[in-house]
Amino acid sequence: MSTNGAPTYLGVTPPISVNESNEREKLVTVSLMEELRRQGTFESEEESKTREIVLGRLASLIKKFVHKISLQHGLSEAAADAAGGKIFTFGSYRLGVHGPGTDIDTLCVVPKHVSREDFFEALEPMLRETEGVTEVTGVPEAYVPIVTTKISGIPIDLTMARLALSSIPDDLTLQDDNLLRNLDERCIRSLNGSRVTDEILRLVPNVEVFRDALRCIKLWAQKKAIYSNVNGFLGGVAWAMLVARICQLYPSAVAGAIVSRFFIIMYQWSWPQPVLLKQIEDGPLPVRVWNPRLYPADRSHRMPIITPAYPSMCATHNVSQSTQMIMTEEFKKGSEIVEKVIMGTTQWSELFVKHDFFHKYRYYLQVIASTGDPDLHIKWAGTVESRIRQLVMKLEYVDSLTLAHPFVKGFEQVTHCLTDDEVRDAAQGEISDAIAKRKKEDIEGKEGASVVYSTTFYIGLAIEPKQAGAVGPRRLDISYPTTEFTKQVKMWEKYDESAMGIVVRHIKSTALPDHVFDEGERQPRSALKRPKTAKGSGKSSNTSPDVPHKKRRLVT
Structure with missing residues (x-):
């Protein structure tokens, strides 16, 4: 009850019930x-302590980073010491619902003289030199610019916001809306994660x-x-x-x-x-x-x-x-x-009980992003994934297609190739069992050998039932949405046709690769009917009269 006797409650409407549970x-x-x-949703006490230690080390590193940049900007030693710098956690860790192995979303708050360029150009090298750090990847062009790293086995997603303050005190909180004044939109988006999480808990x-x-x-x-x-x-x-x-x-x-x-x-x-x-x-x-x-x-x-x-x-x-x-x-x-x-x-x-996505549909679209460089592939595959939903929305306008169901993650493969033909096949998702089992040492020192990094995304296609009395095969023309999708992806400012591949093709459920299933989840391969091309190979055909139809595979 409030001081004037009126009932108080959290939320935009009164509670449905205030009774205790039975x-x-x-x-x-x-x-x-x-x-x-x-189900293993709780982490061990040991991992919990490791997270606390890692966050303490990260907080110290951020202060050192701000101190270093402050000196570079001509501040005195005393002013550099007072400049501060602070980290805030948000997301599942801050909410207290994180599980084993999950990352910690972390916001780095810095004073006004520390720039975003400093964050990526100076903090990244400092992280790499820190004991226990095994991975550091900066993505400055992301919607929310981010540095991903792993410290003592704990994955960290680190974002940055510079406030219009000359120093960041240790007792700073982010609740005051006025802290957002005069900030650019990227800083506001970075701050929003922490502010929203704290507000939810409140x-x-x-x-x-x-x-x-x-x-x-x-x-x-x-x-x-x-x-x-x-x-x-x-x-x-x-x-x-x-x-x-x-x-x-x-x-x-x-x-x-x-x-x-x-x-x-x-x-x-x-x-x-x-x-x-x-x-x-x-x-x-x-x-x-x-x-x-x-x-x-x-x-x-x-x-x-x-x-x-x-x-x-x-x-x-x-x-x-x-x-x-x-x-x-x-x-x-x-x-x-x-x-x-x-x-x-x-x-x-x-x-x-686990989803049945890979058993649910008769036809699937594969979207395959590929490159020859592991660091480049992280950015290219992420760019392709960020556009998948736009392909889904275009597919929703296709006649006779009742649903386009995107799967929530991509499947990564590293293929060791000996010939250009194998590289081309790997980029198109056509990898034989023999090539899939090939290891790095099998191609070392061999002329023309190379590695293909690929990530395959899946979209399940639900097709409306055939009308009673209809005769003849049906065709679904999905050439327009798939072609427009590939055009859109290639409009990425860093797209390089010589280094990046994008393929969109359909396959039957029987042609899904084994790695999308858990062990023992699908029937033995010999019990499955394999779709065949005119030559009788096991590769998927884009011209079967019954399957969703497009002009040919969209290959770059």
Whole structure:
């Protein structure tokens, strides 16, 4: 209750219920936590301590970095010492729902005289010289510029924001909106991760219940392959905000009850009604934000979930018609399973059964990105992946295609080739078992030998049933969306036709490579019918009368 006697609550509407959970809900919460432990979602105490040590070392390194740059800018030794520098964690680690081996999203806050160029040109070498650092990769041209590294085996994603301050005190917090004044958009985006995470934790009535429920939902979304912002599903922040909203609606419920109501409400939610954790207000900056009064201008967002820290943004702008349909179906299945769990007719383990993506469709698109250099490939494959959702949206306009289902990760291969023909085949995804087993030492010293690095992304194609009485073969013309996609990818400013390959082709499910399946997940190869070309080889054919049709393989 507030001081004037009026009821207070977290969220934009009053709670649906403030009643405590019943004994059955408390009991299934105990079994839920046991299942989450069996699933390996909690890290060991040893790894937890390692993370703390790594973050302490990183905090010291950032102060040394700021000190070094301060001296280079002519500051005195005393002023350089006072310049400070501080790190903030955000994402799953800050929320307290990280698991074994997951990375730590970390924000490096520096004073105004430290530039972004300094961050990439000076900090990267300092990281490489640091004991225990095994990997350092900078991506300055990313939407949120980032340095990825691994320290003592702990992966770190490091972003940077320079504030309009001459020094960064150790007790600095990022809650004050005025800190965003006079910052460029990249700094604002970098700060937003930490600010949003802290605001989510502030807006939930019971942090421990929120964490337990979110850990469950994250695991479920990962198992069902619907956890990926870049591919048009929901990312970690969006899932966290959805769970936080249910916690606001049931402030006294235990985690098992929150999970149960999460699926019911999400399946019944009237999209595009936005999910808001608090009322959105205009902030101090002339930056366009999502504003309820302007909502009609934002109807392109199919599942709007709005971040609670200024500047508020839609965390789900990548969601497409297809990915929304896929998530809605999973919400429905989840609600049915959890209802059975509450009734005692099934176990929590059923909720976490792995997806059936590679068994679900008869036809798939392969998008294959390839290069001959491992460092270049990281950037090229990432660029291609970031455009996959645009291919999905183009495919949604193809007649007779009811769904284009992108998978949430790519499959990487390193192929050791002896001839130009093998290089060409590897870039097109046609790698024989013999070549796939070849190792680095098998090609060393041999003339003309080279290595191909490739990443293959998959899109499942759902085709509407053949109409009753229809005769003859059907063709799906997907040449336009695939051609436009490859053109768009090649418009990347760093695209080099001589060093980068992009292939889009369709295959039947029977031609899927073994490495997309877990061991023992598919039938023995001999039991599968292989699609054949006119010559009878095992390569996929793009001219079969029944398969999605395009002109020929799109090969660069």
